[in-house]
Amino acid sequence: MRASIRQGYEGVAVAVPVTVPYSRHSEHPVQWWIGQALRKLCEESGISKDQIDGLSLSSFTLAPDGPAAMTQHLGLSPRWVDGIAMGGASSLVGLRRAARAVQAGDATIVACIGADINKPGAFRDLVTSFSRFSQDAAYPYAGAGPNGSFAMLTNHYMRQFGATAGDFGKLAVSQRLNAGSNPIALLKDPLTIDDYLRSRLIADPLRLFDCVMPCSGAEAYLVMHSVTAEALGIDYAVLLSAIERHNAFPKDEIQTRGGWQVDSQELWDMAGVSHTDIDVVQTYDDYPVISMIQFEDLGFCAKGEGPEFVRNHTFTTNGSFPHNTSGGQLSTGQAGAAGGHLGTVELLRQILHKPLGEQTKECATGLVSGFGMINYDRGLCTAAAILTRSES
Known part of the structure; x- marks a missing residue:
């Protein structure tokens, strides 16, 4: 049996929880919601977006953009980017990866953002093309x-x-x-x-x-080292x-x-x-x-x-x-x-x-x-x- 060698998450701080208030439907594209989340992260932490050098992003409705394209939309220049396409597990998978990036020194402050929009008909379009299984084995039989x-x-x-x-x-x-x-x-x-x-x-x-009830909205938080959080005067939780x-x-x-x-x-x-x-x-x-x-x-x-x-x-x-x-x-x-x-x-x-x-x-x-x-x-x-x- 292979021995399990697992490093803990010592020193990882999670901070600045923000929400862009939800709406039933959105007249804005998802890029707008992501930008609003980033703005709130900066306002509530007191940092500038130039200090954010990591981006973890999860969205079903971002196409044709991806996380790298969003850096241009947002005016970011990060040295670490991740796109998490795992639905309701995305936040915690993103948190783990961001924590490891901070521990390794690959990023100093990571913005973890999840956002999506809901327009009339959008949810139907999403579930019918959610996966190859949905397309081939569920939707044709009215089971999507x-x-x-x-x-x-x-x-x-x-x-x-x-x-x-x-x-x-x-x-x-x-x-x-x-x-x-x-x-x-x-x-x-x-x-x-x-x-x-x-x-x-x-x-x-x-x-x-x-x-x-499907709706539009965004949630976000920051991941950094506890030393960074304390230097910036940011209240934080320990992972x-x-x-x-x-x-x-x-x-x-x-x-x-x-x-x-x-x-x-x-x-x-x-x-x-x-x-x-x-x-x-x-x-x-x-x-x-x-x-x-x-x-x-x-x-x-x-x-x-x-x-x-x-x-x-x-x-x-x-x-x-x-x-x-x-x-x-x-x-x-x-x-x-x-x-x-x-x-x-x-x-x-x-x-x-x-x-x-x-x-x-x-x-x-x-x-x-x-x-x-x-x-x-x-x-x-x-x-x-x-x-x-x-x-x-």
Whole structure:
């Protein structure tokens, strides 16, 4: 067996969480949203864009431009550029790579940005050409798009582990309560469990409030060395650990577990903390079932115990298990690849005690996880990270 030699993330600082407020549709191109995110990063950090020498960019709607072309649009001259095309896992994969670039000295300050736009018909165009699988094996048979895929995954999970619609509804209702204090959440009207259960079926067993609303927006943050952050007077969080895994458990006929399960012990061992040290959790939540799977695979409960875990906890900002405290994608909206950055940005805000909405009490350490690139029977990309507030 090959020995595993894994360097930790000592000295890596994550800072300056920013959001360009979402809108249902956009009259601006995605380049505008990326530029607004960069402007906010500079304004809130007090640095000039000339000091940013690394760019990590994730977007489904950037074509025909790529990350290198964006450097000209933005007037940047970085020495390190990365494009992360992994959907909801992009933020955390980008965070890992940016952290390694900072540790190696390949970049001093990296801007990590996720942005996408939504125009009438754009989401349909995206899902029909999302992958070769979508083009050849799903769309021709009227199966393109995530609703059908996650209906199958949700139905299978319910039959195998006894989850009920009420269990998924509890997560959706909790996130809507969290969104109530978030000024930029698109969906803030009160939602009760009865509202959830009475909502129309979209793709059985998925109901209306199981599904995210596509929108336009951008999320971003900076990665640098802690020495750099302190020299610039920037408040920051420390990256304790991070993992990623792709195409885990390929022999599973239908996904009920993800790559988090393979690497979660490394995540906890590298961080040097336990589950009880976590003050807030941000999971990728395009549908409630995937949040439940993340609770299990990250070790907050055993496989198949997700439904009981949900029944035994409250998930509001100051509940017994604070979760998706911005409202998550289910209530804030899903701005394409920016949706994968939403949890990272919200975790930073909570740790730094700079939330847009309600602050989780005594929040110092948190976990964020990502999930992306869905083929019909599974998602291929998984990632997670643990961050804590700097004591300096």
